[in-house]
Amino acid sequence: MKRFIASAIIATFLLGTVAGCANKAQTGAGVGSMAGATIGALTFKNKLTGAALGAGIGALIGYAIGNEMDKHDQAQIGKALEENPSGKPLAWKNPDTGASYEATPSTPYMQQDKVYRDIHIKATVDGQEKDVKAKAYRNPDGTWVLVQ
Structure with missing residues (x-):
């Protein structure tokens, strides 16, 4: 196992x-x-x-x-991870696809010399709701990378 x-x-x-x-x-x-x-x-x-x-x-x-998800959506997730306090969601609607999202970051923590945040993403795509829990780390240039 x-x-x-x-x-x-x-x-x-x-x-x-x-x-x-x-x-x-x-x-x-x-x-x-x-x-x-x-x-x-x-x-x-x-x-x-x-x-x-x-x-x-x-x-x-x-x-x-x-x-x-396109670059606009990824940028919004990065914004939520960088700027939003823990537990405060950022909501947006993609103007091209019509999909709506809400991203709620958790408290930042250090792991392997990187800043990480867990994030809960709710998406409504074509009338169907999807929930995703992921983890992201912050690059030295300030960008965030989703890892799961």
Whole structure:
């Protein structure tokens, strides 16, 4: 089981490194499935079933968010992470896609010499609501990078 979790974590990081080779939806689905598989394996008694269910759910959510979010939306998430106090949401509507979002950052913390914040993103896309919990770290240039 430890080997599976370590493999899932490594694969997630590799997916992040090759993200330039795929479109946003594919990258979102890949990262979402890996994160979902890891969470599912850790929370279900039957590790294989949990990983499979988590991977499927994570892929769907990751695909939907990756497919719908554009640079405007990513900039708004960065703004929420950089400027909003913990627990205070930033809401916006994408003028091009009509999707609406609400991003609520948590308290910043240090990990591996980087500032991290967890963030809860609620999205309404084509009338369907989606909830995503992610983690982001702050680059030295002030930009934020979502890692899961």
